[in-house]
Amino acid sequence: MEKKKFTAKKIIYWIIGILFLLLLIMGIRYLVNSNSKKSDEFLTKTAIVQNMDDKVLATGTIVPREEIEIKPNIAGIINTILVKEGDHVTAGQLIATIKIIPNLSQVNDATQQIQNSQLQISNAKMNIDNQQKQFAMQQKLFSQGVISKQEYITSQQQLTSTQQAYKNAVQQLNTAQKQLQIVRTGATPELQGLASTQVRSKVAGTVLEVPVKVGSQVIEANSFNAGTTICSIADLNSLQFKGTIDEAQAGKLKEGMPMNIVIGALQSKTFPGKVTMIAPKGTEENGTIKFPIEGDVFNESDEYIRAGFSANGEIILSSVKNALLLDEALVQYEKVKGNDKPFVEVKQADGTFKKVYVKLGASDGINVQVLSGITKNDQIKVWNPSDKDKEALKDKSN
Numbered sequence: 001m002e003k004k005k006f007t008a009k010k011i012i013y014w015i016i017g018i019l020f021l022l023l024l025i026m027g028i029r030y031l032v033n034s035n036s037k038k039s040d041e042f043l044t045k046t047a048i049v050q051n052m053d054d055k056v057l058a059t060g061t062i063v064p065r066e067e068i069e070i071k072p073n074i075a076g077i078i079n080t081i082l083v084k085e086g087d088h089v090t091a092g093q094l095i096a097t098i099k100i101i102p103n104l105s106q107v108n109d110a111t112q113q114i115q116n117s118q119l120q121i122s123n124a125k126m127n128i129d130n131q132q133k134q135f136a137m138q139q140k141l142f143s144q145g146v147i148s149k150q151e152y153i154t155s156q157q158q159l160t161s162t163q164q165a166y167k168n169a170v171q172q173l174n175t176a177q178k179q180l181q182i183v184r185t186g187a188t189p190e191l192q193g194l195a196s197t198q199v200r201s202k203v204a205g206t207v208l209e210v211p212v213k214v215g216s217q218v219i220e221a222n223s224f225n226a227g228t229t230i231c232s233i234a235d236l237n238s239l240q241f242k243g244t245i246d247e248a249q250a251g252k253l254k255e256g257m258p259m260n261i262v263i264g265a266l267q268s269k270t271f272p273g274k275v276t277m278i279a280p281k282g283t284e285e286n287g288t289i290k291f292p293i294e295g296d297v298f299n300e301s302d303e304y305i306r307a308g309f310s311a312n313g314e315i316i317l318s319s320v321k322n323a324l325l326l327d328e329a330l331v332q333y334e335k336v337k338g339n340d341k342p343f344v345e346v347k348q349a350d351g352t353f354k355k356v357y358v359k360l361g362a363s364d365g366i367n368v369q370v371l372s373g374i375t376k377n378d379q380i381k382v383w384n385p386s387d388k389d390k391e392a393l394k395d396k397s398n
Contacts, residue, residue, distance in 0.1 A: 044347055044379035045327055052323040052369055054362050056252060058293050058313040060243020062263065062305055064234030068203050071220075071227035076100045076197065078216045078230070085210055089201045089233060096199045096230050098218060113172070128162050205233040208307055239297045239305060241273060241313050244283075244290035252317055253278050253293070260314040261297050263305065271305075272298045275315060318362075325367040330380050331360070345381035346374060353381050 076098040083095055139155075210231045212218065221227025241261050245253070253275060261271045279292040295313055299305060326344070333340040342360055345353040358373030374380070 042347075042353070043382040043385050045330060045382055046379060047324050047326040047370060047374060047376045048367075049322055049324055049376055052320045052325055052362060052364060052367065053316050054318040054320075054364065055314050055316045056245060056249040058241075058243040058245040058259075058315065060241055060293070060311060060313060062239055062261070062297060062307060062309040062311050063242050064208070064236060064307050065238040065240050067208065067232055067234040067307075068205070069229045069232050070095055070199060070201060071229055072098055072199050072218050073220045073222075073227075074098060074100065074197065075220050076218060078212055078214050078218060079197075081210060081212070081214055081230075083207050083210065083231060085207055087207045088205070089207060090204045091201060093201045094198060095201050096212075098197045098199065100197060116172075128159075199230055201233060203233055203235075205235040208232045208234055234307060236305065236307065237299065239299065239307070240276070241293075241295040241297055241311055243293055243311070243313055244285070245278075245293050247282055247289040247291060250278060250282070250291040250293075253315060257315050259295050260316070261295070262312045262314060263309050264311070265309050266303065266305070269303065271303070272300070273313065274298075320362060320369060323361070323369045324371075324374075324376060326370050326374075326380065328363060328366060328368040329384065330382060331358070331368060332383060344374060345383060347379035347381065 079097045079099040081096045083089060083093075089095070208231075212228065212230055216228075218228035218230065219225055241259075255275055255278060257275045259273045259275055261273045262268055263271070273295045275293065275295045277292075277294040282289040282291045284290075293313065297305070330344055331342050332344065333342050335341075341357060343355050343357045346356045348354050356373055356378075359371040361369030361371045363369070
């Protein structure tokens with residue numbers, strides 16, 4: 001009886017073992033099928049063959065090489081403005097006119113000087129009349145031998161001195177009258193064409209900005225005051241790039257290096273250029289050190305470039321012809337003997353992916369040069385697809 005019981009248990013164990021084995025086989029088969037199916041759904045990309053430039057990027061703006069600010073040399077109120085932003089002007093062209101607002105104190109001073117000069121003239125006339133009468137008498141007495149020659153000469157000198165005083169008084173009157181006119185109008189009639197009330201351009205160029213309006217008060221430029229800017233003018237055919245570059249890249253640059261100026265506002269049109277200045281001292285911006293950089297912009301096509309356009313300066317350090325380039329995001333790394341060894345997953349004929357180690361070269365931050373390990377025909381697995389890649393995979397499946 002015990003032998004039969006033992007045999008029945010043994011049979012039960014065998015059945016359980018067979019069922020477990022069947023379940024294990026079915027599970028392995030399911031996993032294999034799932035992995036095979038999943039591999040078919042991975043998006044793949046291939047490498048491309050094209051030239052690769054090792055370059056650094058500077059961000060900045062386009063500015064005129066020289067920007068001239070036109071300022072008045074007399075204070076007053078803007079009477080007329082004869083140009084607007086964007087106008088081309090020539091050297092000496094009339095830009096604006098200024099209306100002088102007389103200073104009451106200066107007017108009173110000039111008026112007082114005129115009155116004083118008029119009084120001096122009146123007194124001088126009376127003195128001349130008296131001196132002429134005295135000289136006529138002295139001349140008669142001298143001819144009669146009544147007075148000496150020295151007394152005669154002294155009388156003559158007194159008359160001459162009185163006449164000179166009269167001339168001086170007349171000159172002072174003229175000066176005071178002109179001063180009064182300058183205080184009131186800014187110029188005298190004979191100098192009206194050179195009047196400081198007329199503001200003219202000092203150079204030829206394009207008007208960039210007119211920060212004042214008719215009726216605005218302006219202050220003259222002098223050693224104590226910068227003065228009011230009526231307009232700024234620049235030659236837009238002479239432009240330069242001003243930007244900054246990261247400290248990690250600054251050491252790679254030298255003055256005279258060629259650069260490409262890319263202006264986004266002109267549909268990313270590229271203009272040739274040349275590095276002209278790399279600042280010896282950097283400045284901190286948001287926790288990083290940036291070095292100012294400048295470069296010439298060569299507008300060979302006479303494109304209309306506005307001052308202030310944002311631009312990127314691409315400085316090419318080296319160039320590789322016909323390089324095998326791969327999206328750098330497709331490269332993975334694993335530790336091999338303490339070093340990070342790059343590899344990619346290449347799709348095989350049966351739909352599976354195989355790990356292949358690659359040797360990498362230069363990188364531009366987007367693509368990396370592959371020196372060995374794969375060919376341009378290999379299908380490389382996209383192991384971290386973006387939303388755009390996933391959408392492309394979905395469209396491909398449909």
